Amino acid sequence: MYDLPQTDSHVIHEDLKVRARDVQVYYGATHAIKDVSVDIADKTVTAFIGPSGCGKSTFLRCINRMNDTIDVARIEGDILLDGEDIYDPAVDPVQLRARVGMVFQKPNPFPKSIYDNVAYGPKIHGMAKTKSDLDDIVERALRRGAIWEEVKDRLLEPGTGLSGGQQQRLCIARAVATEPEVLLMDEPCSALDPIATAQVEELIDELRQNYSVVIVTHSMQQAARVSQKTAFFHLGNLVEYGDTGQIFTNPQDPRTESYITGRIG
Amino acid sequence: MVSEHIVASFDRDLEGIQAKVMRMGGLVEVALRDAVQALEEGDLDAADRIRRDDQAIDRLNEEIRSETAQLLALRAPTAIDLRVVLSVMAISASLERIGDYAKNIAKRSHVVAEGARINGSIGALKRMSHFVIAMISDALDAYIQHDTALASDVFERDREADQMYNTLFRALLTHMMEDHRNITAGMHLHFIAKNIERAGDHATTIAEQTIYMVTGETPDDDRPKGDTTPMHGMEAGD
Numbered sequence: 364m365y366d367l368p369q370t371d372s373h374v375i376h377e378d379l380k381v382r383a384r385d386v387q388v389y390y391g392a393t394h395a396i397k398d399v400s401v402d403i404a405d406k407t408v409t410a411f412i413g414p415s416g417c418g419k420s421t422f423l424r425c426i427n428r429m430n431d432t433i434d435v436a437r438i439e440g441d442i443l444l445d446g447e448d449i450y451d452p453a454v455d456p457v458q459l460r461a462r463v464g465m466v467f468q469k470p471n472p473f474p475k476s477i478y479d480n481v482a483y484g485p486k487i488h489g490m491a492k493t494k495s496d497l498d499d500i501v502e503r504a505l506r507r508g509a510i511w512e513e514v515k516d517r518l519l520e521p522g523t524g525l526s527g528g529q530q531q532r533l534c535i536a537r538a539v540a541t542e543p544e545v546l547l548m549d550e551p552c553s554a555l556d557p558i559a560t561a562q563v564e565e566l567i568d569e570l571r572q573n574y575s576v577v578i579v580t581h582s583m584q585q586a587a588r589v590s591q592k593t594a595f596f597h598l599g600n601l602v603e604y605g606d607t608g609q610i611f612t613n614p615q616d617p618r619t620e621s622y623i624t625g626r627i628g
Numbered sequence: 629m630v631s632e633h634i635v636a637s638f639d640r641d642l643e644g645i646q647a648k649v650m651r652m653g654g655l656v657e658v659a660l661r662d663a664v665q666a667l668e669e670g671d672l673d674a675a676d677r678i679r680r681d682d683q684a685i686d687r688l689n690e691e692i693r694s695e696t697a698q699l700l701a702l703r704a705p706t707a708i709d710l711r712v713v714l715s716v717m718a719i720s721a722s723l724e725r726i727g728d729y730a731k732n733i734a735k736r737s738h739v740v741a742e743g744a745r746i747n748g749s750i751g752a753l754k755r756m757s758h759f760v761i762a763m764i765s766d767a768l769d770a771y772i773q774h775d776t777a778l779a780s781d782v783f784e785r786d787r788e789a790d791q792m793y794n795t796l797f798r799a800l801l802t803h804m805m806e807d808h809r810n811i812t813a814g815m816h817l818h819f820i821a822k823n824i825e826r827a828g829d830h831a832t833t834i835a836e837q838t839i840y841m842v843t844g845e846t847p848d849d850d851r852p853k854g855d856t857t858p859m860h861g862m863e864a865g866d
């Protein structure tokens with residue numbers, strides 16, 4: 364009893380996965396992200412917190428170049444994935460997004476069968492040579508999404524027919540089907556009830572064994588529960604970045620303190 | 629406090645709990661002061677009153693416990709708020725213990741009033757109790773004013789309280805060895821001294837919690853230990 368290890372959720376890995384240096388983002392004339400530098404560790408859940416409009420989602424979307432789709436967005440600075448510049452002209456954003464998956468706020472399954480939702484990515488990336496390969500990939504992804512048991516007998520039914528929590532786990536399964544290295548989650552539980560939220564949080568903890576997970580959340584308690592590292596954004600600046608335990612018990616910056624304790628900053 | 633919460637009732641809850649701690653602190657200081665005075669004056673009515681009044685201190689402690697439990701469950705405090713709640717819980721537990729020591733001293737004043745006295749010891753106990761009451765009072769001031777310098781000062785003063793206790797311990801031991809008829813009085817007076825010394829330790833805990841609440845760090849306990857009575861006991865036995 365005395366030698367039980369500390370729960371794994373407190374173990375912090377230091378292997379670097381994503382390195383951002385002096386990142387600036389402009390939407391037209393608006394300076395949305397100011398000089399953000401951050402190191403995101405592998406096999407770690409990193410939470411981005413901050414008030415609405417602080418830039419946390421914008422910064423998250425820089426990590427898989429989702430902002431490329433916005434005409435007026437302009438990005439400066441470096442974001443390196445395993446040491447490679449993801450904004451290098453030689454990098455294909457579609458290939459990048461296979462390595463850096465994303466889960467959105469609202470579950471958004473394709474209007475296709477459960478099977479096809481998950482098989483879509485592996486198919487376009489040519490990951491399966493045969494039908495049985497593809498079946499294996501789909502099953503593995505659905506198991507990782509912690510939804511296999513619930514859908515294995517109805518794989519050909521439409522994904523949109525599932526409950527909200529199931530849809531979100533289907534989307535997570537879809538995101539992990541291409542074997543990404545980094546998983547970005549933008550408010551993945553905000554449309555879910557507490558039970559579905561708990562299931563997704565448990566899933567995030569399991570995903571951490573294999574991936575670097577970055578989650579944007581408005582729920583302080585969720586950030587505290589699921590992450591090992593927390594970054595606090597305010598007005599486009601990264602104000603404080605540290606171990607989650609430290610941020611929630613003894614933050615160093617008064618702006619972080621005001622925000623997490625619910626005070627007028 | 630830092631500044632106000634957006635949810636005003638959160639501030640009211642926190643302030644309400646802290647106000648109870650201060651009220652408890654006031655009652656405890658009075659109990660300890662009155663207990664030693666009742667001992668000195670042989671005022672058994674006062675001693676009985678102190679024993680009864682301890683219930684009020686215990687009740688406040690219970691109220692603080694249930695209010696902090698509720699605040700933890702309902703508001704999930706973080707950062708400074710969390711540290712306030714944790715320190716309040718530790719401080720009210722310490723005050724409750726000091727209240728018990730005062731009650732124990734009051735209980736023993738019956739025996740002492742029946743003639744169990746040793747020359748000079750009551751005066752020494754009184755001086756020691758004044759010293760410790762000042763520690764408690766300063767620790768509570770430091771807490772309410774977030775004054776870490778004053779808290780550190782209380783923390784350091786505990787050594788002196790320990791030395792006062794050691795001196796008294798040796799004096800009582802000498803009296804008991806010289807004349808075995810002093811043993812009953814010596815034992816009771818020693819327990820009273822020990823109670824006051826322990827109250828000083830709890831004042832130190834309050835100071836320590838204050839430093840934790842303000843800075844998020846607990847002070848290193850590298851003070852030389854003033855309580856060396858086990859060693860004196862060995863010498864005396866030889």
